Structures are given as structure tokens and as C-alpha cells.
Amino acid sequence: MVLEIKNLVKTFKQADLSKIEVLKNLNLAVQKRDTVAVVGQSGSGKSTLLSLLAGLDRQTSGSLKLHGKELGELSEIEMTQFRAENIGIIFQQFYLMPHLTSLENVSLPLEMFGYKESQERALEAMDQVGLMDRVKHFPHQLSGGESQRVAIARAIVIRPSILLADEPTGNLDNATGFQVADLIFNLVQTTGMTMIMVTHNKDLANKCSRQMTLKNGTFE
Amino acid sequence: MMIIKKLFWPKLALRELRNNRKFSLFFILNLAMGLSGFIALDSFKESLDLHLGKNSKAILGADIALTTYFPFQEENIKYLESNLPENTKVTRRISLFTMVSSIKKSRLVEVIGVEELFPFYGKIFLKNNGIVQDDNHLKKLNLYDESWVYPELLNILNLSEDENIKIGEKNFLITDLVMDDPSSSMSSFGFAPRIYVGFSKLKETGLLTKKSRVSYQRLYSLPKGANLESIVEKLKNNVKNLKGSDSKIRIISHKNAGNNLGRLLGYLNDYLGLVALIAIFLAGIGAAYLYRNYLSHHFRELSILMSLGATRQQTYQMVLWQLLFLGTGASLIAILISIIILPFLPLLLEQFLPRGFVTHISLSSLFFSIFIGCMGSFVFCLPVLSRIRSVKPLYLFHEHFINNDVEFKLWQQWYSYIPLIMLSWFLSVWQSHSWVVGSIFIVMLILSIIVLCLVALVILRIVGDISQNLNSVVIRLAFRNINRNRLGAISCFLALSMGTLLINLIPQIYQGLQEEISRPKDFRIPSLFMFDIQPDQIEALKKLISEENEVMKYISPMVRARLEKINNEVFKSFNDDSPITREQEREQRFRMRTLNLSYRTELSESEYIVRGQPFSSKYDWDSGLPSEVSIEERYADRFGLKIGDTLTFNVQEILIDAKIVNFRRVKWNSFQPNFFILFQPGVLEEAPATFLASLGGLDQFKRIKLQNKIVNKFPNVSVVDVNRTVKRILSISDQMVLALKLMAYLSIFAGLIVVFSIARNEVEGRLWELNLLKVLGAKFNDIQKMIQFEFLIIGFFACIFGVSVSTIMSYGLAWWFFENFWQWTWGISIMSIIGVISMSVIVAWFATRKLLKSSPLTLLRSS
Known part of the structure; x- marks a missing residue:
């Protein structure tokens, strides 16, 4: 079992100090190599779930285990380390560092931890996403599809066991979106990663091995 | 890895x-602009310290000197010299201020009598005979009635070499001119040029009486390997065991010989440092604003x-x-700027500087600059x-x-301002060498900033309200933009108003000072001031003056004494520790001072009682009660004296107890004979005294005539031309004010750089909406006008409030220091308002013109 969620609850305080429960007693188990699509309307709690899975936020109650580790029990530094070693994230808006080249963006997570072979591995990742001819380009010199592919390369360069994707084709046109989606699924398949993807796109969701619909904070 | x-x-x-x-x-x-003045000043100070350190032996002319205002007692000297190692060489030196006259003119000079071995270190350079290398030159000076004089004296007395001058009872032939004198480290202020004569010959002038203020020195050259510190320590301890006048002997090591010489320059540097700190503060505001946006x-x-x-x-x-990189970058640029500024500082301050002084930037100054740059960038950006x-x-x-998603309120992080306040406090105390001045400065600075920020907030609110009812779109948008971009507007307002405050405050205070020195309210400055008048000369002197139809005024006796006890506790006349702050330095100087007492039947016009009662009547020696004294209020403050305290004075080895009955405020700039301590009549009349007096209302011709007449008939009487002294003081303060003004201009320049950066940043942040305005039909000129109008409004209010606060501050300072004598320098105020507003509009235009010129298409793409 890669991911195990039991009775997961996340509440937020509102400005008037009342509480709003965004995630209500969620339960989910994800096996290795599973690809799970989380679909749902805006405000259903998809992004909140993703931020909890990425360890960027803490649950209010319940259990969230990744590789048997209870994320809620990890300190901020332990969580950061855990994320850096196990979780790759792809954002809808790509979020590349504007002042770094494609290659530097990709090697960033490795360099941060002082890996000697960061260059080689970044080049390998760039090769995997088919952008060897764009290694020295800066983000503003890339198209949307290319930018997202760089972001994918950056997510996989650490060889994560789980890939979290937040609307990875949301900012791309249809044709490019399909290409990027194919790339992600191919990579997931070849590397044996587990993927959890938040999307509105039904075609993309259909490509996943499982679909979970989030409505009002619970899985339908 | x-x-x-x-x-x-x-x-x-x-x-x-x-x-x-x-x-x-x-x-x-x-940041560099703010730092450059500070760094240049630091390097300048360090160069000065280094110069004084390197030349300390030459300044003193010895390793150690004993100095006192009374002749040394033979047995005490033997006792003290027993501490000195074998082969220590000794020489004697006497100096005093007295009048010297030629046939045509007379002038106050410093006469120095030296023995053959003087000086042990440093070389006196003579015009005709070159460097005084062997003892022969000085032997001649001790054998014959010859003198070496400073060249300016020839001009003052209308003399040429090989003519005679009269010192006391004796005539001396001028045989050479002193071109370089290492013991006179600072350039002469022109008050009293020096004359060198033989030690034994000075004794023959008849000027070395017990009543005259003569400085006696014994100079020592220690053998190689002698431990200077321990010898000085031993001497200091032994002096404590001495009784009588020799208990006042000061031990001067060559290491602190330069301290006194640089005092005036030290004060100036302190204040320059504080003004430079304001420049850093303004630059810091700009840097913090930019960093916040970034x-x-x-x-x-x-x-x-x-x-x-x-x-x-x-x-x-x-x-x-x-921040470290930015701070280092700023420091390096600041160092480059200071390398350019530094050579000009000695030109500005030449009257205060030692001969042969050269500036340089030392390695420690470089490191200090980088430290201040990095710390500055860190503490300013910490909030x-x-x-x-x-x-x-x-x-x-x-x-x-959205980057602004990050919720944050600057004021909520109040604790993040603490390091900034602490660093500023440390720097201001360090710069001013005074806890009091440094702390007052930092409190005033913070208060000014708070007041100006509150004022800015009120103005912004008013501007926001007004904008609702404006017809012109350009002006309405300008008003709205100011109200919307509050942080930028407040930062610009602060930078400009603080700069304006500073450039106004300095001349305004100076105006008060100038008026006060040259024309003190309700007083006529005397023309001539006389001292060292012997009691038996008073009547003859009065007669001589009345022959010229003038009257000698304010004849005041002066009795030399020592303060022995305060409330029966022994008064420590010197402090063992080296003074660190200006307050300690001043206290030490006051403690070391020989007291001059006087007595009066009634107070003069230039003094009045602020607390306590007037003297009761003439003192009755049979009453068994202590006599009554009146103390000048600041003198009393310095020693923490209270009314009713008992002071014990030693007057010619007779102890006199006195009770403080009142405190007086004295207008020292009246140039009339005044004293810190006044006795009631009946106490000091029998004590040996000299007299002071003044003469008023003389034109230049009569001044010279009377001065010459007095000096010729009474060679021991010293006469000071007050007009010339006032002129000299004003010329020195002119130079000081010029230096301060230039530092203030650096602050306004730093403020304008802040305006430049903020204007650019604001426009860059609003490119999208400016472009939209263009697309909607706004003309380039309208947009440019709108931006200029924004900075015109900010500049206008900043200047008005800067001038207002500076006016209030100068009034307050005038009230505190000059007893309410204040004048508004409206010319400077109006000029600075017009100047700073124009400059801020021009700078804003310059900063934004290129950005505004971009085509809407480019702007749309970039946005």
C-alpha cells in the first residue's frame, strides 16, 4: 500500500471565526502503480486534498499514511525531506523559476540536496520529456506545452514513488494537452510510479486506473 | 557533496x-548613497587617529610629560622621578599666553621657553637654519635674547626678521621663523601664534609670577625597552600621594597627547556622523521599500x-x-564614492587639521564599511x-x-524593528561619543519619523477625499494614485521631508548661533578684554585709559584655588580611566581644571540667579559659619551639586568652607568677565588675585592704539581683541557649518535617489493600467502630467512639513541653548521648498520617462 487515508478531516477557520469543513471523513487506499483521478467541481476540496497529500498542509484529524508513514506526525523538516525524496508535483501553472534555464529548473530539487550527478540526471529527465533541444532556454522562451514538460521533468527527476498532478493540462490547448497527458502516463507506466491527479478533464480522468469523485468534501 | x-x-x-x-x-x-558619507567620515576619522597615533611622540616631544600650572616642588619631583628607569633623559618646557609688542603693534601670543634637549622626538623646522638637529640652536636660544616666531606674527605686528619684540620686561631679537612645529599638531587657529625662547630667558621676562597662569612641563625620553604603561601607572599613583599644588600634576603619555588637539574636530566629526546617519536612514527607507516590492x-x-x-x-x-550580496555591493560602491569624497574633506576642514595630514582608507575601514552595508541592508529589510x-x-x-495573497501587516511585526532601532542607537552613540547626545538624537529621529508618518497618513486621507470631487481626470487620477499606493507615497514623503528638515535645520540653528555670538541680545560686546592685571596696576591702568576718554568696566578679581572637598568628601581631581564618551571627557577636563574664584557685591548684567537666595551680606569671619558661594548652573549640574552643599576650597594652602546659596545662569557670549564660582564679599579680598576687565565701544583705530599703550606700559597684562576673536569664532563655525551643510545635501541627494527608485518602481508596477489608459485614449502628456503631479503633491507636503518641523526644532534648540533667541531663515526655507519640489518632479520625470514612452502594444505584451 502506497497511500492510506482514513477518516481524513480538514477544517478551516473563517474570518468570522466559524469553521468550515472542507474534507469530511475521507477514506482512500492506493496501491503501487495505481493512477487515481480525483474529479469534482470547484470548491469540492480537490486542491485541499492535494496539498495534504503533498505534505504542504496538515489534516485536522484522521490518518494520512504514505509508504506507511503518518504525514501528520512528521515535523516540518522531516516532511520537507520526505517530500523531496518521495513526492513529485506537477502544477497547473507550471511554476518554473523564471531566472533559471530549463535544465537548471529540472536539476533544482537535486542541487538543493547537493547531489553530485544532478546535471546528468536532469539531462536524463529532459531527454525523457523530449526537450533536449531546449535545455538552455529560459521559461519565457518556451511554449506552454514545453513549460509543462519541463515541469514534468522537474517532478520526475527525483524519481518519486508518487506523482501528484494538479490539472496538468488545464493551462494548455487541447492538442498540447493530449501530448502532455500521454507523456505523463507513459512516464508513470515506465517508471512504476503511483499517480494521483486532480482534473476536470474527463478524457484525462478516463485514462487513470481509478476515478474518485469528490463532492462536498467526501468521495462519492 | x-x-x-x-x-x-x-x-x-x-x-x-x-x-x-x-x-x-x-x-x-x-544604500550606497546613504553609506558613502558615513564611510568617508569613518575613514577620515581613522586617518586622523592614525596620524595622531603615529606622531604622538612628536606632538608631546617626549615619551612622558609631567605638567602643572604651579612651579614644581623640588622634593616632589625627586620622589616622582625615582620611578623612572636609569638613563632617562629630561628637559623642561614652560608656556604661557601673554602679550608681545613691537613698536607699532601688540598681540596675544603663546610664549614657549625650552631647554637644549627639547624636543626628544619630532623636528622643529626653521626657515633659515633648517631642521633643529643638534643642541647648538637651542643653546643659543638659552644663551642670548633671541627668539623664533611663527611667520604669521611678522604680518600681525608689521615686523620683519632681525627686529625686536618685547615679551614682558625683556626684548628679544627675532632670529628665525618656525616653518614646521610637530608639537603644534593642529594648524593654529590664529588666536595666539607661538614664540620660542630659551627656558632661562623666559624666566627673565618677569612674567612667571605665582599669579600668572603658566604651564610648567617636564619632558622625559625613556631608554629603549622601558615599559611605558607601568611607568605612567606608577607616576599616577605617586601623584595621588602628593600634597599641595603638586597633587594637580598631570601625567601625559605620548599615547594620549593628541587627545586635546583634536577636540574641536572631534565634536565636528560627531555631528557630521549624526547627519551622515540620517542619510543612511533615508537610504534605508528607500532600500526597504524596494526590497518589499521585490x-x-x-x-x-x-x-x-x-x-x-x-x-x-x-x-x-x-x-x-x-541581502549580504546587496549590502556588500552597496558598500563597495559607497567605498568608491568615498574614495572620491575623501580628498575633499581635508579641504573643507583645513582649519582643524594637523599639519601634514593625509587621508587614506584603511583595511579596517573597508571591513567596517562592508559590515555596516550588510547589517544595514539586513536590519532595514528585516520587517x-x-x-x-x-x-x-x-x-x-x-x-x-497572487503574490499579495501573503497576508501581512508591517506594524504587527513591531519586534522586527528592534534590531534596526538598536543598530541605529549603537551607531548614533558611537558616532557622537555620547550616550546622552546619541540617545536624544535617535529618540528625536524616531519621533520625527512617527510624526511625519502620521502626518502623511492624514494627508493621504485628505487627498483621497478631495479626489472624489475633482473635475480634471489627470488630477483626480493623480490624487487617487497617491492615496492607493500609500507605502510608496509615505516613503517618498519621509525621504523628502527628512531631507528638507535637515537642510533647513542646520542653517537655522547656525543663524541663531551667529546672531548670538556677534550681537547677543541686550548686550554690547566689549572691544577689548584684559586679564592678568595685578592689583597694584589697577589705578594706573584706569588712569591710562581715562586719558583716552574711555572707562575700564567690569573690573573683576580672580583668585586661583583648588576644590578639595564636596560635603566633606575628598574631591577626586582626576579620573584614572581613559575617557570614552564626550561626557566623561568633559567631566575629566572640568575636574582637572584649576579653579578661578571671584567675588562681587552685586551680579553683572550678564548673569542672574535661577535658584536659591542672593548673598546675605559681607562675610563675618567670627561667625564660625561657612561663607556663601554662587555656582554657575551647568557647572553645578556637572558635579551634581545642590543648594546647601558645602564646598572646601584651597586658596594658597588656606582651606575655606563655603555653602552653596544659589545657582546662576551666565551669558558667556557677553564676553564680560564671568566665573563659575562667585564668593560673597568679605572672604577672598585678602587672597592674592589678578584682575580682569573690559573696554567697550572702541573703533578699530582706538582699539589698536589702546592695546599698544596698555601693553607698553603694563607688559604683563594680556589684551584680547574681542572683535577679532568673534570674527575668528564665526569663521571657524562657518567652516563647520559648511561641512555639516554638505553632509545634509548628501541626505537630500539620498532622498532624491529614493524618489527616483520609488517613482520608477511605482510606474513599473502600474504599467498595465497606464497602458490601458493609453488604449482608452489618454495622451502621453496626460499620463506624464499625472505622474509629475503625484510627485509634486508629495514633494509639496513633504517640504512644507519638513520646513515646519525644522522650524519648530530650531526654535526649541534656540530656546534651550540660546535662551529663546531665534530667527526664522525664511529665505532658506522658501528656497528649499521650491528646490526640493522641483527636484522631486524632475527626478520622477527622469525615472519614468522611458517606461512611459513604451508603446501600448509592448506594455500589453510585457504585462
Whole structure:
């Protein structure tokens, strides 16, 4: 079992100090190599779930285990380390560092931890996403599809066991979106990663091995 | 692997700065402009310290000197010299201020009598005979009635070489001119040029009476290997065991010989340092504003880094590296600017500087500059830096990450301002060498900033309200923009108003000072001031003066004494520790001072009682009660004296107890004979005294005539031309004010750089909406007018309030120091208002013109 969620609850305080429960007693188990699509309307709690899975936020109650580790029990530094070693994230808006080249963006997570072979591995990742001819380009010199592919390369360069994707084709046109989606699924398949993807796109969701619909904070 | 990891963050920090070149450049320029004055001044001070340190032996002319205002007692000297190692060489030196006259003119001079071995270190350079290398020159001086004089004396007395001058009862032939004198380290202020004569010959002038104020020195050259510190320590301890006048002997090591010489320059440097601090403060405001904008546009990058595995500490590490790079960059630029400024400082301050002084920037100054640059950039940006705590990478999952999502209120982070306040406090105390002055300065600065910020907020609110009812679109938008971009508007307002405050305050205070020195209210400055008049000369002197139809005024006796006890506790006349602050220095000087007592039947016009009762009547020696004294109020403050305290004075080895009955305020700038301590009549009349007196209302011709007449008939009487002294004081203060003004202009320049940076930044941030205005039909001129109008309004209010606060402050200072004598320098105020407003509009135009000229298409693309 890669991911195990039991009775997961996340509440937020509102400005008037009342509480709003965004995630209500969620339960989910994800096996290795599973690809799970989380679909749902805006405000259903998809992004909140993703931020909890990425360890960027803490649950209010319940259990969230990744590789048997209870994320809620990890300190901020332990969580950061855990994320850096196990979780790759792809954002809808790509979020590349504007002042770094494609290659530097990709090697960033490795360099941060002082890996000697960061260059080689970044080049390998760039090769995997088919952008060897764009290694020295800066983000503003890339198209949307290319930018997202760089972001994918950056997510996989650490060889994560789980890939979290937040609307990875949301900012791309249809044709490019399909290409990027194919790339992600191919990579997931070849590397044996587990993927959890938040999307509105039904075609993309259909490509996943499982679909979970989030409505009002619970899985339908 | 660790090295690579450690280098990663500085490399990334540098990359980001390189990518944000404009921000980096303006941040560095801002801070550098503020730092340059400070660094130049620090290097200047260090150069001066180094010069005095290097030449300390030459300044003293010896390793150690014993100095006193009374002749040394033979047995005491033997006792003290028993501490000195074998083969120590000794020579004697006597100096006093007295009149010297030629046939045509007379003048107050410093006469120095030296023995053959003088000086042990440093060389006196004579015009005709060159360097005084062997004892022969000085032997001649001791054998014959010859003298060496400072060249300016020839001009003053209308003399040429080989003519005679009269010192006391004796005529001396001028045989040479002193071209360089290492013991006169500071350039002469022109008050009293020096004359060298033989030690034994000075004794023959008849000027060395017990009543005259003569400085006696014994100079020692220690053998090689002698431990200077321990000898000085032993001598100091032994002096404590001495009784009588020799208990006042001062031990001067060559290491602190330069202290007194640089005192005036030291005070000037203190105040220059404080003005330079304001420039740093203004620059810091600009830098913090720029950094705030930069950082808030980089929260997304920080969030990305955190989502990729960076800890919050690592993101802090990166921004700290950035501040370190920016601070270092600013310091390096500031060092370059100060290298340019530094050679001009000695030109500005030449009257205060030692001969042969050269400036340089030392390695320690360089490191200090970099330290201040880095610390400055860190503490100014710390309140902004704390925003990183609010960065949440989970916002990356929001559909539109906006940098401003990070909620933050600057005032809530009050504790992040503490390091800035502490650093500023430390720097101001360190610069002013005074806890009191430094603390008052920093409190005033913070108060001014708070007041100006509150004023700015009120103005912004009014501007916002007015904007609702304006017809002109350009003006309405300008008003709205000011109200909307509050932080930028307040930063510009602060920078401009503080700069205006400063450039107004200095001349305004000076105006008061100038008026006060040259024309004190309700007083007529005397023309001539006389001292060292012997009691038996008074009547003859009165007669001589009445022959010229003039009257000698304010004839005041002066009795030399020592303060032995305060409330029966022994008064410590010197402090063992080297003074660190100006207050300690002043107290030490006061403690070392020989007291001059006087007595009066009634107070003069230039003094009045502020607390206590007037003297009861003439003292009755049979009453068994202590006599009554009146103390000058600041003197009393310095020693913490209270009314009713008992003081014990030693007057010619007779102890006199006196009770303080009142405190007086004295108008010292009346140039009338005044004293810190006045006795009631009946106490000191029998004590040996000399007299002071003044003469008023003389034109230049009569002044010279009377001065010559007095000096010819009474050679021991010293006469000071008050007009010339006032002129000299004003010329020195002119030079001081010029230096302060230039430093203030540096502050306004730093303020304008802030305006430049903020204007540019604001327009850059609003490019999209400015472009929209263009697309909607606004003309380039309208947009340019709108921007100019914004800065015109900010500049106008900033100047008005800067001038107002400076006027209030100068009034307050005038009230405190000059007893309410104050004049508004409206010319300077109006000029500075017009000047600063125009400059801010021009600078804003210059900063934004290129950006505004871009075509709407380019702007749309870039947005």
C-alpha cells in the first residue's frame, strides 16, 4: 500500500471565526502503480486534498499514511525531506523559476540536496520529456506545452514513488494537452510510479486506473 | 557533496539578483548613497587617529610629560622621578599666553621657553637654519635674547626678521621663523601664534609670577625597552600621594597627547556622523521599500522552492544571502564614492587639521564599511523579511497564485524593528561619543519619523477625499494614485521631508548661533578684554585709559584655588580611566581644571540667579559659619551639586568652607568677565588675585592704539581683541557649518535617489493600467502630467512639513541653548521648498520617462 487515508478531516477557520469543513471523513487506499483521478467541481476540496497529500498542509484529524508513514506526525523538516525524496508535483501553472534555464529548473530539487550527478540526471529527465533541444532556454522562451514538460521533468527527476498532478493540462490547448497527458502516463507506466491527479478533464480522468469523485468534501 | 549543497543557496541567490538587475542596481545605489558619507567620515576619522597615533611622540616631544600650572616642588619631583628607569633623559618646557609688542603693534601670543634637549622626538623646522638637529640652536636660544616666531606674527605686528619684540620686561631679537612645529599638531587657529625662547630667558621676562597662569612641563625620553604603561601607572599613583599644588600634576603619555588637539574636530566629526546617519536612514527607507516590492513579487518562487523540498530556513538562507550580496555591493560602491569624497574633506576642514595630514582608507575601514552595508541592508529589510513566515506553498494549488495573497501587516511585526532601532542607537552613540547626545538624537529621529508618518497618513486621507470631487481626470487620477499606493507615497514623503528638515535645520540653528555670538541680545560686546592685571596696576591702568576718554568696566578679581572637598568628601581631581564618551571627557577636563574664584557685591548684567537666595551680606569671619558661594548652573549640574552643599576650597594652602546659596545662569557670549564660582564679599579680598576687565565701544583705530599703550606700559597684562576673536569664532563655525551643510545635501541627494527608485518602481508596477489608459485614449502628456503631479503633491507636503518641523526644532534648540533667541531663515526655507519640489518632479520625470514612452502594444505584451 502506497497511500492510506482514513477518516481524513480538514477544517478551516473563517474570518468570522466559524469553521468550515472542507474534507469530511475521507477514506482512500492506493496501491503501487495505481493512477487515481480525483474529479469534482470547484470548491469540492480537490486542491485541499492535494496539498495534504503533498505534505504542504496538515489534516485536522484522521490518518494520512504514505509508504506507511503518518504525514501528520512528521515535523516540518522531516516532511520537507520526505517530500523531496518521495513526492513529485506537477502544477497547473507550471511554476518554473523564471531566472533559471530549463535544465537548471529540472536539476533544482537535486542541487538543493547537493547531489553530485544532478546535471546528468536532469539531462536524463529532459531527454525523457523530449526537450533536449531546449535545455538552455529560459521559461519565457518556451511554449506552454514545453513549460509543462519541463515541469514534468522537474517532478520526475527525483524519481518519486508518487506523482501528484494538479490539472496538468488545464493551462494548455487541447492538442498540447493530449501530448502532455500521454507523456505523463507513459512516464508513470515506465517508471512504476503511483499517480494521483486532480482534473476536470474527463478524457484525462478516463485514462487513470481509478476515478474518485469528490463532492462536498467526501468521495462519492 | 556538502560544499556543493552549501554553495547552492548563495549561487541561487546571486542568480535571482542577476535576473532582477534593475532592482539590484537601485537597491545598491540607494544604500550606497546613504553609506558613502558615513564611510568617508569613518575613514577620515581613522586617518586622523592614525596620524595622531603615529606622531604622538612628536606632538608631546617626549615619551612622558609631567605638567602643572604651579612651579614644581623640588622634593616632589625627586620622589616622582625615582620611578623612572636609569638613563632617562629630561628637559623642561614652560608656556604661557601673554602679550608681545613691537613698536607699532601688540598681540596675544603663546610664549614657549625650552631647554637644549627639547624636543626628544619630532623636528622643529626653521626657515633659515633648517631642521633643529643638534643642541647648538637651542643653546643659543638659552644663551642670548633671541627668539623664533611663527611667520604669521611678522604680518600681525608689521615686523620683519632681525627686529625686536618685547615679551614682558625683556626684548628679544627675532632670529628665525618656525616653518614646521610637530608639537603644534593642529594648524593654529590664529588666536595666539607661538614664540620660542630659551627656558632661562623666559624666566627673565618677569612674567612667571605665582599669579600668572603658566604651564610648567617636564619632558622625559625613556631608554629603549622601558615599559611605558607601568611607568605612567606608577607616576599616577605617586601623584595621588602628593600634597599641595603638586597633587594637580598631570601625567601625559605620548599615547594620549593628541587627545586635546583634536577636540574641536572631534565634536565636528560627531555631528557630521549624526547627519551622515540620517542619510543612511533615508537610504534605508528607500532600500526597504524596494526590497518589499521585490520580495512580494517573489513569494511564488519561494513557494515553488518549498514545494520542491526547500525548508523555510533554507528560503531564509537564500534571502539572507541576497541581502549580504546587496549590502556588500552597496558598500563597495559607497567605498568608491568615498574614495572620491575623501580628498575633499581635508579641504573643507583645513582649519582643524594637523599639519601634514593625509587621508587614506584603511583595511579596517573597508571591513567596517562592508559590515555596516550588510547589517544595514539586513536590519532595514528585516520587517519585510518577516513576511516569508507567511509564505504558504499550498497557495500554489490555488487557481491564480497572487503574490499579495501573503497576508501581512508591517506594524504587527513591531519586534522586527528592534534590531534596526538598536543598530541605529549603537551607531548614533558611537558616532557622537555620547550616550546622552546619541540617545536624544535617535529618540528625536524616531519621533520625527512617527510624526511625519502620521502626518502623511492624514494627508493621504485628505487627498483621497478631495479626489472624489475633482473635475480634471489627470488630477483626480493623480490624487487617487497617491492615496492607493500609500507605502510608496509615505516613503517618498519621509525621504523628502527628512531631507528638507535637515537642510533647513542646520542653517537655522547656525543663524541663531551667529546672531548670538556677534550681537547677543541686550548686550554690547566689549572691544577689548584684559586679564592678568595685578592689583597694584589697577589705578594706573584706569588712569591710562581715562586719558583716552574711555572707562575700564567690569573690573573683576580672580583668585586661583583648588576644590578639595564636596560635603566633606575628598574631591577626586582626576579620573584614572581613559575617557570614552564626550561626557566623561568633559567631566575629566572640568575636574582637572584649576579653579578661578571671584567675588562681587552685586551680579553683572550678564548673569542672574535661577535658584536659591542672593548673598546675605559681607562675610563675618567670627561667625564660625561657612561663607556663601554662587555656582554657575551647568557647572553645578556637572558635579551634581545642590543648594546647601558645602564646598572646601584651597586658596594658597588656606582651606575655606563655603555653602552653596544659589545657582546662576551666565551669558558667556557677553564676553564680560564671568566665573563659575562667585564668593560673597568679605572672604577672598585678602587672597592674592589678578584682575580682569573690559573696554567697550572702541573703533578699530582706538582699539589698536589702546592695546599698544596698555601693553607698553603694563607688559604683563594680556589684551584680547574681542572683535577679532568673534570674527575668528564665526569663521571657524562657518567652516563647520559648511561641512555639516554638505553632509545634509548628501541626505537630500539620498532622498532624491529614493524618489527616483520609488517613482520608477511605482510606474513599473502600474504599467498595465497606464497602458490601458493609453488604449482608452489618454495622451502621453496626460499620463506624464499625472505622474509629475503625484510627485509634486508629495514633494509639496513633504517640504512644507519638513520646513515646519525644522522650524519648530530650531526654535526649541534656540530656546534651550540660546535662551529663546531665534530667527526664522525664511529665505532658506522658501528656497528649499521650491528646490526640493522641483527636484522631486524632475527626478520622477527622469525615472519614468522611458517606461512611459513604451508603446501600448509592448506594455500589453510585457504585462
